[in-house]
Amino acid sequence: MRYILFLSFLTGIVAQEKDWVDREYKKGRRNDRSEKMENMIIWRLTDDLELSTEQAENFFPRFREHRKSLEDIGKQEREMIGEIDREKLSKSDVRKTIEEVSKLRQKRIELESEFVLSLDNILEPDQMIRLGVFKQRMMMEMREEIRDGKGKKGKKKRNKKIGRKRGRRGF
Secondary structure, three states: OHHHHHHHHHHHHHHHHHHHHHHHHHHHHHHHHHHHHHHHHHHHHHHHHOOOHHHHHHHHHHHHHHHHHHHHHHHHHHHHHHHHHHOOOOHHHHHHHHHHHHHHHHHHHHHHHHHHHHHHHOOOHHHHHHHHOHHHHHHHHHHHHHHHOOOOOOOOOOOOOOOOOOOOOOO
């Protein structure tokens, strides 16, 4: 009996340790992925905006601050979505939540436009315009790469169905 009790206790400890290692591994992978994405964005911005060394030295610290502000708004949105999933909402709660999400989206838009306009002492006007549309352009290119099968190495191109239209998704 003692042997069985000891064995089950030992098994529980090993299982908990494995779960902890798995969580730490996934957290590390997530950080690696976000770091790679950050590096890719910096490289693409430098290339697309054709930044000089001096411009880059002044631009990227402000860009990181801007990204931090956007991440804070994203965190607030995720918290709101988490609350929606946990609770059953009344009609007034739904209206209030939609208004709050709309305010956060408006705040994000205002932050982005203020950021671009605040760079007039660092960037040339044509660079400011390219920065203003950078995100949309990058997202479109990424969608095309994924659709064409170039997003991941070794992925084969899919056959497109003839006559099928791809529409914009949304409400």
